Amino acid sequence: xxxxxxxxxxxxxxxxxxxxxxxxxxxxxxxxxxxxxxxxxxxxxxxxxxxxxxxxxxxxxxxxxxxxxxxxxxxxxxxxxxxxxxxxxxxxxxxxxxxxxxxxxxxxxxxxxxxxxxxxxxxxxxxxxxxxxxxxxxxxxxxxxxxxxxxxxxxxxxxxxxxxxxxxxxxxxxxxxxxxxxxxxxxxxxxxxxxxxxxxxxxxxxxxxxxxxxxxxxxxxxxxxx
Numbered sequence: 339x340x341x342x343x344x345x346x347x348x349x350x351x352x353x354x355x356x357x358x359x360x361x362x363x364x365x366x367x368x369x370x371x372x373x374x375x376x377x378x379x380x381x382x383x384x385x386x387x388x389x390x391x392x393x394x395x396x397x398x399x400x401x402x403x404x405x406x407x408x409x410x411x412x413x414x415x416x417x418x419x420x421x422x423x424x425x426x427x428x429x430x431x432x433x434x435x436x437x438x439x440x441x442x443x444x445x446x447x448x449x450x451x452x453x454x455x456x457x458x459x460x461x462x463x464x465x466x467x468x469x470x471x472x473x474x475x476x477x478x479x480x481x482x483x484x485x486x487x488x489x490x491x492x493x494x495x496x497x498x499x500x501x502x503x504x505x506x507x508x509x510x511x512x513x514x515x516x517x518x519x520x521x522x523x524x525x526x527x528x529x530x531x532x533x534x535x536x537x538x539x540x541x542x543x544x545x546x547x548x549x550x551x552x553x554x555x556x557x558x559x560x561x562x563x564x
Contacts, residue, residue, distance in 0.1 A: 339364060340552055341388035342544065343379055345371045345463050346505045348533070349395045352541035363549065364388070371505035372439065376466040383474050390420065390477050390552060393467045394544060396536055397435065397459035397482035398442055400452030404484050406532040407539040410435065410459055412480030415468040420479055425547050433458035435480055437465035441496030445489050452488065459484060481548060483540035485533050493525030 343366045344350035350367050357365065364386065368378040383391070397410065404410075412435030413421055426432060436457035442448050451460060464480050471478040486492070492499065498515045500507045516523050 339388045342392040352537035372462045375463045392479045394481045396485045397461040398486045399488045408484040409543040410482045415480035417477040436460045443492040483536040485536040493522045
């Protein structure tokens with residue numbers, strides 16, 4: 339069985355809207371982000387025992403020339419055998435993904451992390467989810483999609499954009515912030531538009547490229563680490 343794990347509902351919505359009914363594919367929404375995602379994933383893995391987990395979601399660019407909607411294969415969090423068999427079309431990039439403890443709000447923060455790590459992009463979950471998979475003998479594939487470029491600052495603080503514990507957005511909190519900072523409204527509208535573009539790009543990559551390839555291969559589990 340292949341499981342696709344998204345941290346947040348918004349990340350999964352595009353794929354859920356177009357997914358085909360496949361008996362050996364399960365779609366999981368963890369409902370939390372950051373390090374909290376590890377415990378949520380562990381419960382699902384122990385109950386359902388997938389052979390392969392696709393960790394899918396959004397990320398911020400840490401390098402130039404990564405436009406919104408670019409799909410990334412995080413090779414540092416992807417089983418090497420599976421990585422060799424996956425298709426890499428023109429709008430895909432392959433490289434390292436860095437996991438941060440917090441949302442990076444400024445271009446300067448992203449630039450600094452990109453220089454330090456050499457990673458293509460940053461997210462909040464991949465390292466934590468990979469650890470769970472490694473300890474439980476589940477091969478992982480890391481697929482992320484760019485929502486904000488290297489040059490973009492977030493128009494609103496991360497804790498206003500979403501609750502750090504649940505990952506949910508509160509429209510009232512966002513509205514009150516934008517009411518006090520009306521100049522940020524156009525940038526916020528762009529952020530929403532870009533997130534929807536990334537949502538669709540990620541969904542298409544999973545549905546048309548990643549899943550069909552994995553489903554043609556025999557699946558086997560790793561031996562869990564001792």
